[in-house]
Amino acid sequence: GAGVSQTPSNKVTEKGKYVELRCDPISGHTALYWYRQSLGQGPEFLIYFQGTGAADDSGLPNDRFFAVRPEGSVSTLKIQRTERGDSAVYLCASSPRGESNYGYTFGSGTRLTVV
Amino acid sequence: QKEVEQNSGPLSVPEGAIASLNCTYSDRGSQSFFWYRQYSGKSPELIMFIYSNGDKEDGRFTAQLNKASQYVSLLIRDSQPSDSATYLCALHRGNQFYFGTGTSLTVIP
Numbered sequence: 446g447a448g449v450s451q452t453p454s455n456k457v458t459e460k461g462k463y464v465e466l467r468c469d470p471i472s473g474h475t476a477l478y479w480y481r482q483s484l485g486q487g488p489e490f491l492i493y494f495q496g497t498g499a500a501d502d503s504g505l506p507n508d509r510f511f512a513v514r515p516e517g518s519v520s521t522l523k524i525q526r527t528e529r530g531d532s533a534v535y536l537c538a539s540s541p542r543g544e545s546n547y548g549y550t551f552g553s554g555t556r557l558t559v560v
Numbered sequence: 561q562k563e564v565e566q567n568s569g570p571l572s573v574p575e576g577a578i579a580s581l582n583c584t585y586s587d588r589g590s591q592s593f594f595w596y597r598q599y600s601g602k603s604p605e606l607i608m609f610i611y612s613n614g615d616k617e618d619g620r621f622t623a624q625l626n627k628a629s630q631y632v633s634l635l636i637r638d639s640q641p642s643d644s645a646t647y648l649c650a651l652h653r654g655n656q657f658y659f660g661t662g663t664s665l666t667v668i669p
Contacts, residue, residue: 478656487564487648487659488604501655536603548594548652551603 447471449552451537457558458527466522466555470539477520478549479512480536488536488551494520495542527559561586566649566660574668579636581663583649586630593625593632596648598662604648607634639667 450469458464470477475496480488490504494514502512509527514520524531534556540549565584573579585593592611596604610616610623610632622635636643646662 480657485568485661487650487661488657489659490656493655504656534603548596548606548609550606554603 449537449539449550451535451552451555453555454553455556455558457560460527460529460559462527464524464527464557466524466535466557468520468522468537468539468552470518470520470537471550473541474539475517475542476540476549477514478538478540479520479522480538480551481533482536482554483533491522491535524557527557529559532557532559562660563587563658564649564651564660566663568661568663570664570666572666572668573639575639575641577639577667579639579643579665579667581634581636581647581649581665583632583634583660584630585632585651587651587653588627588630590630590651590653592652593623594650594652594657595621595623595632595634596650596659598646598648600645607647609652636665639665641667641669643667 452467477494479491482488492512493501497517509525512522534554536554537552538549594609595607597607598604608618610625616623620637624633644666646664648662649660650657
């Protein structure tokens with residue numbers, strides 16, 4: 446597609462539930478990134494994929510968070526046993542391999558609200 | 561200590577004035593710096609990046625980097641109401657960007 450696509454745009458879930466957030470990167474981009482932006486804060490790094498593998502997952506806050514990219518294209522961020530503190534905008538970005546140092550384009554994000 | 565520090569503002573300037581946004585960073589070894597603009601309810605969009613000491617100009621925007629002082633700034637000349645947004649400073653290291661909390665700018669017509 447023309448840009449990074451994220452679905453859903455909004456998700457409201459109850460505390461303790463499981464959610465999945467989807468990211469469809471720019472066609473041909475091998476690198477994919479997930480960030481989380483809480484209200485009044487800048488985006489914070491969660492995880493980086495190069496192809497199908499998670500090259501850097503150091504930003505995942507705990508083991509309730511997991512992400513996959515089985516075919517090297519679409520990625521899914523999975524959050525188990527959601528907590529109110531997980532409420533944030535989850536941003537995805539992609540870049541051609543080795544070119545993230547020139548900046549990258551974010552998708553429009555998924556706003557997650559845990560009630 | 562946070563990697564990137566920004567004054568959260570808000571900063572207000574009249575239309576046509578120069579807006580000056582500032583950012584400091586803690587890691588003296590950092591090499592590349594970015595400015596993103598974020599409109600309310602939207603995702604960040606890249607404005608420009610700078611790697612070398614000095615100034616880099618792109619249209620109405622000028623990024624300034626002083627590695628000795630660990631200081632990055634963004635100047636917006638001839639500010640327009642459409643420039644009203646939050647401006648995020650970020651540095652790139654390894655596989656990720658480290659963002660500041662952003663400075664809110666309002667340009668008053």
